[in-house]
Amino acid sequence: MKNLPQYPIPNLPENSLPRIVIIGGGFAGLKLTRSLKGKPFQVILLDKNNFHQFQPLFYQVATAGLEPSAISFPLRKIFHNTKNVSFRMAEVSSFDSEKKRVYTDAGYLDYDYLVLSLGADSNYFGSKSIEKYSSPMKSVSEALYIRNKIISNYERAINLSKMEDRKVLMNVVIVGGGPTGVELAGAMAELRNSVLPRDYPELSFENMKVVLIEAGPSLLAAMSEEAKAKAEKYLTKLGVELKMNTKVKDYDGRNVYFDDQEPIETATLLWAAGVKPNQIEGLSESSYAPNGRILVDEFNEVIDHPGVYAVGDNCLLADETYPKGHPQVAQVALQQASNLAKNFERARRGKNPEPFHYKDLGSMATIGKHLAVVDLPFIKFQGIIAWMTWLFVHLMAILGVKNKLFIFFDWAWSYLSFDPSLRLLIKPRYVRESERKELIEQK
Amino acid sequence: MKNLPQYPIPNLPENSLPRIVIIGGGFAGLKLTRSLKGKPFQVILLDKNNFHQFQPLFYQVATAGLEPSAISFPLRKIFHNTKNVSFRMAEVSSFDSEKKRVYTDAGYLDYDYLVLSLGADSNYFGSKSIEKYSSPMKSVSEALYIRNKIISNYERAINLSKMEDRKVLMNVVIVGGGPTGVELAGAMAELRNSVLPRDYPELSFENMKVVLIEAGPSLLAAMSEEAKAKAEKYLTKLGVELKMNTKVKDYDGRNVYFDDQEPIETATLLWAAGVKPNQIEGLSESSYAPNGRILVDEFNEVIDHPGVYAVGDNCLLADETYPKGHPQVAQVALQQASNLAKNFERARRGKNPEPFHYKDLGSMATIGKHLAVVDLPFIKFQGIIAWMTWLFVHLMAILGVKNKLFIFFDWAWSYLSFDPSLRLLIKPRYVRESERKELIEQK
Structure with missing residues (x-):
């Protein structure tokens, strides 16, 4: 896509603030963008979807317990009335760290800082x-x-x-x-x-x-x-x-x-x-670990690419506690994003960045309708109380009051009625030939 | 499909009751099937989808006001614990009124009575x-x-x-x-x-x-x-x-x-x-009106096809009040279905069937967020009270307590917040090559 003649993405507000381009609106990218709300940076969030997805509850969509919309959040809505943040739905193909430029299917985009929060996809281990x-x-x-x-x-x-x-x-x-x-x-x-x-x-x-x-x-x-x-x-x-x-x-x-x-x-x-990190064209070979994760230092800056950062599942930050890198879980992504947001702010004030330290808050999994297992740093428990803990934590993590209420209502209904009603086979209407022909040439 | 060797649809409960096969689970087909619950007939409902769709609210799905699941009802769930009703998700291609046999992509099916409630599709008037x-x-x-x-x-x-x-x-x-x-x-x-x-x-x-x-x-x-x-x-x-x-x-x-x-x-x-009626192979030319609607007598029995009935949008029943046929609206479909169910019951008791008489209950349309126009037989009114009437009537018509509550909550939320949150572009994952190859040959 780099070789195609491309025009810059239009309609972006003009200003002289340093521009941070964030690729990917998953846990890491969204948290970072939210942390930079109202700060003196121009933040541009790119994602191929126009919504954030709450991964921990995918399994409930798969088993007809929740609607897709209950765990999907329109990114534009999250940034209503936030003047320093722009969202663009775009597929990013590559970037050029010399020119400080990102190439997307909607045009190119220049950056001062680039953040790769690309996430990870399924790993079939070569099969x-x-x-x-x-x-x-x-x-x-x-x-x-x-x-x-x-x-x-x-x-x-x-x-x-x-x-x-x-x-x-x-x-x-x-x-x-x-x-x-x-x-x-x-x-x-x-x-x-x-x-x-x-x-x-x-x-x-x-x-x-x-x-x-x-x-x-x-x-x-x-x-x-x-x-x-x-x-x-x-x-x-x-x-x-x-x-x-x-x-x-x-x-x-x-x-x-x-x-x-x-x-x-x-x-x-x-x-x-298993998962394998999503990749982007533009990084040198030396920036990758053998498993495809992007090597970053303790400030989440990519090795050999000053001004380029990686947070979340696609990066590998090795330290004493985690010599092979941190676990690829939401908690790490969220904490890295918070730390990076703070460091952008510190840099602006001329302060040195603070290294990332992961604080393991524990983990949990639910099993069936009313049981779960919970490991917290100070206590481990299982059973129905664990399940209630799981419910509470996930409801709180869900964005938006309305989604919280809907999910709570949905869960309560399923629990009391033992009969979720989402067994609908709504088939997509396939894209027609006429849609494939691009009606309006994007220039 | 008639020429292919086909086996009968298996796994149907065996019994000696007269078998009524109903094609299409729209307003007419669903109402008829529900009216025959527990009656001494074996009822088999066929639809290409596994859910009933509440057409009057499609426009709210299109404009991101409601989720598809809020106005779609799994047909199997409606007939839980109903022993004399079976549902099959199948595409019907044709029927043979001599053999009294329906041909579908899942096998063939013999009937004693056949009901065509095929509905109507968009009419492009030839363009x-x-x-x-x-x-x-x-x-x-x-x-x-x-x-x-x-x-x-x-x-x-x-x-x-x-x-x-x-x-x-x-x-x-x-x-x-x-x-x-x-x-x-x-x-x-x-x-x-x-x-x-x-x-x-x-x-x-x-x-x-x-x-x-x-x-x-x-x-x-x-x-x-x-x-x-x-x-x-x-x-x-x-x-x-x-x-x-x-x-x-x-x-x-x-x-x-x-x-x-x-x-x-x-x-x-x-x-x-505009709409044009859906068609099925198997009717003689004389059974169709020029506009493609199936000609039925006052008992909804198809002209020249004894034992075959048509109800709802796909049929044309002309009488003194409606010499060109009844309007293609939900009310007519529902009332025809009720009348036909009664006539099946009367026939079983050796009684003569009763002719269909349409009772126009009025019509209404909503405009925007808090206005509507309502024509009832005894009164006509418009504005916010009309809108509340519209809300009430539609909520009551929606199947299932849960869907009623969800839609009510969704409407209340949108109304109070002025900000529906369903602007999600969830793209279907296209059917992959591997899916097209039928893994299990259906015999």
Whole structure:
């Protein structure tokens, strides 16, 4: 895209403040932008979507518990009446650190400081067929796609006469025993145990398997022993089949293959096994760790690229406590963003920047309808109180009063009625030929 | 599809009750199915979607006022614990009235009675280019598509430097002055007057036109003179440009052309100008009126096809009061369905069927945020009380307590905050190549 003649992005307010361009409106990018509200910088936030996505609840969209809109927040709305912040929906292809210029599909943009908060995408560890046939869950769209896929499979299963063929469509296999995999497995088991048998009285749900596969020796590797043990117990009680120390070898859309076990038949393989950082053209080779994360110093400045910063899942900040880099979780992203915002402010005042120190606030995962495991720095607990803690923390983290209320109401309704009502297979109207032809040439 | 070897739809409960197959779960089909709950018939409802759609509120989905899920109701859920009703998500291609057999993409199905409640789709009156470039609104998906299109256009407009190019993307032209067109125009004008300028402070909204075009001499042709006059007044006050007695000649995706007027530039032409009945293969030529509606007698039985019935928008029942057929509105569909359900019951008891008599309960349309026009048989009124009546009637008509509450809450929130938050451009994840390849061959 760099070679195309491109005009600068128009309609940006003109001013002489130093310009910070932030690429990506995930936890890190959004937090940073919000922290710079009203500060003497011109802040331009770029994202390919016009909304922020609340990743911790994707699994509820996938299992028909929440609407996409409940966990998606229009970025423009967040920055209403904020004069020093502009948002542009644009795909960024590359940047040039000599010219201090970012190239997007909407035009180019010059910066004084550039922040890469690109996030991470699913990692298939090189398997093309798993990438092709499995379903990832790294965006609201992908979560909605999973929901639609599962409903379609049941509508198809009901029209088959052979038991064998039905099983393939009914079984759900989840790969990855982190919080995402655990929460997905719990919610899927709940669907099987309560909602689906009522929707499909013609099918026998004792034949539906929910399998959770983890390559390591335990679920929730980053959590305490108590949390791990209780998570396994809760999932087993819900009827989830757990396979630890098990690596998926291949998947062809119908069978999941292993090295030393019988294949499992399923048309639905949900992939939550790992992430790889999103990349951008413009960084030197020396700025990347072997795993593709961008190497930053303790101020989140990219190695060999002064004025370019990286925060969140796409960066690798190694220190004494975390010699291999910090965990790729929301808490790290949020804290890095806060620290970076402070350092921009300090630099403006001629002060030295402060290094980043991660304060681990703990972690949690919910399992099914009323259980969770919670590790806090000072206390670890599990069960129904943990679940209430999980509810509270997530409700508070959700942006906007209205979304908080809607989600709370939705949860309360599902909990009391045991019957979420979002089992809608709303198919997208595909883009028509006439749409593809660009009607207005962007110059 | 009739020529393909096809197996019957499996997994249907076996019983000796007379089987009624109902094609289409719109107002007519759903009402009929509900009226036959628990009656001594085996009822099989077929629809290509797994949900019923509440058409009167499509315009609120299109204008980001309501979520698709708020006005979509999973059909399976409606018939939980109803033993004599089965639902199948299937596309029906044809039927054979000799064999009494319906052909679908999921298999064939034999019937004793067949009911065609196929509804109607947009009518472009033969213009291929209007069909290609305009946006219809006859399903939740199409309404959502309109929402996404409008948001995309604004995100694109902001990246253009020429005023002329921006106008094309900002203008909205609506064709058809019936309730749908009037309600769409009012909601679009509200968006322009309140939400959009805050989302896009860089654009000048005095340049955005909302135009409503009607071929006849007035809006809301079926309503009273008072309603017509007030609707025009309210829309004009909101800043909608009204063009009566105006026929659209052509549209190329950028310009709307007329016979005797200057073209209007717009990338968004919303088509609410008319409907044509959906069709099915299997009826004789003599069963169709010239406009494609299925000719039925006063018992809704299709001419020349004993045992086959048609109710709702796709049928034409002419009587003394309505010599050209009844209006294609929800009230007629619902009343025909009730009457047909009663007649099935009477036939079983050896009684003669009762002819259909339409009881016009009146009609209404809402304009913008707090005005409406209402014609009831005994009274006609307009303004804010009419709007409250409209709200109440629509809330009561919505299925399900939860949807009622959610919509009420959503409306209250939008009304009080003047800031709906559904401006999300959630793009579908397109069906991948691997999905197209059918993994399980349906036999």
